[in-house]
Amino acid sequence: MRFLHDTLPQRVRFASGEAAESLGDEVAALGARRVLVIAGAAERALAERVTGGLPVVHLHDEVVMHVPVEVAERARAAAAAHDADVLVSIGGGSTTGLAKAVALTTGLPIVAVPTTYAGSEATPVWGLTEGSAKTTGTDPRVLPRTVVYDAALTLGLPADLSAASGLNAVAHCVDSLWAPRTDPVNQALAAEGVRALRTGLPLVVKEPDALPGREQALYGAYLSALAFASAGSGLHHKICHVLGGMFNLPHAATHAVVLPYVLAFNGAAAPEAEQRLASAFGTPTAGEGLALLRDRLDAPRSLQGLGMPSEGIAAAAEAVVAAAPAGNPRPVTPRAVTELLGEAWEGAEPR
Ligand code: NAD
Secondary structure: OOOOOOOOOOEEEEOOOOHHHHHHHHHHHOOOOOEEEEOOHHHHHHHHHHHOOOOEEEEEOOOOOOOEHHHHHHHHHHHHHOOOOEEEEEEOHHHHHHHHHHHHHHOOOEEEEEOOOOOHHHOOEEEEEEOOEEEEEEOHHHOOOEEEEOHHHHOOOOHHHHHHHHHHHHHHHHHHOOOOOOOHHHHHHHHHHHHHHHHHHHHHHHOOOOHHHHHHHHHHHHHHHHHHHHHOOOHHHHHHHHHHHHHOOOHHHHHHHHHHHHHHHHHOOOHHHHHHHHHHHOOOOHHHHHHHHHHHHOOOOOOHHHOOOHHHHHHHHHHHHHHOOOOOOOOOOHHHHHHHHHHHHHOOOOO
C-alpha cells in the first residue's frame, strides 16, 4: 500500500440542540468581537435564534445559488462596512458558498452552521458565477475554521429537499471511489458515509421531525464531504457541473438524477469500488443498493423532469468529454457520454 493523503485543519462540533452554545464557544475561541452573520432570508429567523448571544454587527441575507459575482461583492462590502472580524454562515451550500467568497478576498475566518447535506463546509473549494459561467478554485482561506452541526436546525428542511440533498452527499461518497486523488483513507470515509446516509435518509423522509434520522444523515453528509474534499471531482461531479452551468438545473436534484447512470457506467470497470459500495449499502450490488435507496426517498428520476432540453444533450456530452478526469475507470468517449445523458434525460433504467 502506498498513498499520499492530506487531512485538512478544521474543528467539528456535532451536538443537536446546541448550536447557540457551540457558536458562543467557537466565536470566543477565535477572539472575535464583530460577527457578520450570513443567512438567506428563509433561514433568517433560525439564524437569529442561534446567534442571539453573539456580538453580531450585521446579518447579511442576500444569498443566491452558485454565488453570482455581484452578490459576493455586496457581501464583501457589508463585511468591510461593518468591520467584521468573523463570518458565521447559517444555511445550505449556497450560504456557505457566499461566506467562502467573502473569506477568499478578506481572509476572515468562517464558522459554518450547515442546514442541508451539501457538504461545502468541509471543503476548501469556492465557486463564483458570472453570467452563466461558473468558476471554481481551491484556497485554504475559505475552509471554515469550525463547523457546528446541529441536526435540530435541519428539521425544517422539507422531505423532498432532504432527499435530493442527501443523494448529493451519497454522490460525494460514490464519486470519491474513482476520483483523481482517491486513496484508502477517503475511501473508508466514503464507505461509512454511504452506510450512515442509507440508514438516515429513509428515516428523514419517513419522519422529517425526528432527530435520529437527521443526525445519521448529517453525520453521513459530513463524511461524504471529507471524502470529496480529499479525493476531488470524479466523472459524476464533472457531469453535474456541466449540466448545472449549461441549463441552470437545481444542484442537488441534478446529482440525485445522474448518480445511478455514472455508477452503472463506472461500476462495471471498478470492481473494488463496486464491492465496497455494495457492502456499505448492504445489498448484493451497489446498483441495487442505490436503486433501493432512491425508491425509498422517491428521488427525482430524469433530467427532462428538471427542465433540461433534449437538444442540449450533444453540447453537454462534448463539454463532459473535455472535462472528464484522466484516470476514470472507463474511457469517457463522446458516444458513451451521449448514451449516458440520453438515459438520464429520459429517466430510463440505468444499463
Ligand atoms: P441551497 O443552499 O441553495 O439550499 C436549497 C434550499 O434549501 C434553499 O431554498 C434554502 O433556503 C433551503 N434550506 C436550507 N436549509 C434549510 C432548512 N434547514 N430548512 C428549510 N429550508 C432550508 O442548496 P444546497 O444544495 O445546500 O447547496 C447548493 C450549492 O452549494 C451549489 O451552489 C453548489 O455548487 C454548492 N456546493 C459547493 C460545494 C463546495 O465544496 N464548494 C459542495 C457542495 C455544494
